[in-house]
Amino acid sequence: MALTRCISRPSDAWSCNVTDVSAFDDLYGLQIIEHSPDRMRGQLAVSDKVKQPYGLLHGGVLASIGETLASVGTAIAVMDDGNIAVGMSNHTQFLRPITEGTVHAEARPVHRGRSTWVWDVQLSNDxxxxxxxxxxxxxVRPGPHPGMSPTQG
Known part of the structure; x- marks a missing residue:
């Protein structure tokens, strides 16, 4: 989630732009192209740095895309109420290999609860x-208390 970038800057950690990709997501090249609590879209250009030894896009990258889109979409909806959004579970099934081109991802919420949100994610090729x-x-959990840094629990 985008808050990981903010944690490295504690002074403004809770006022950052949640739609910025995190340092982790930046490492593998995720771009968020649409963001809302109703639909998130992202894309990734496939390169050698995200392929496993057999030349296929690494499955962990696909799982990471899904978790980021779901986390950011939830955060957009809950941050104004003083809450944060953190990953709880991620089940990604791989149906077809991707070796080149662009990964196109779309996530939509199927449950919007007080303490959890559940998202379905579809990832496709060009x-x-x-x-x-x-x-x-x-x-969905309460955010920090006034004066608390993001690393305090």
Whole structure:
């Protein structure tokens, strides 16, 4: 989630732009192209740095895309109420390999609860073929108390 970038700057950690990709997501090249509590979209250009030894896009990258989109979408909805959104579970199924081009991802919430949100994620290749699906659960928790740094629990 984008808050990881903010944690490295404690003075403004809770006022950062949640739609910025985190340092981790930046490492593998995720771009968020649409963001709202109703629909999140992202894309990733496939390169050698995100492939496993057999030349296929690493499955962990696909799972990470899904979790980031779900986390950011939830955070957009709950941060104004003083809450934070953190990953709780992530189940990603790989249906078809991706070796080149761009990964296109779309996430939509299927449950918007007080303490959890559940998202369905679809990841496809350039031709629109579905390559992976995910179900991601995001926990909604109270944010920090005044004066608390993001690393304090």
């Amino acid at each position: 031709s629109g073929a579905l390559c992976a699906i995910g179900r991601v659960t995001i926990a």
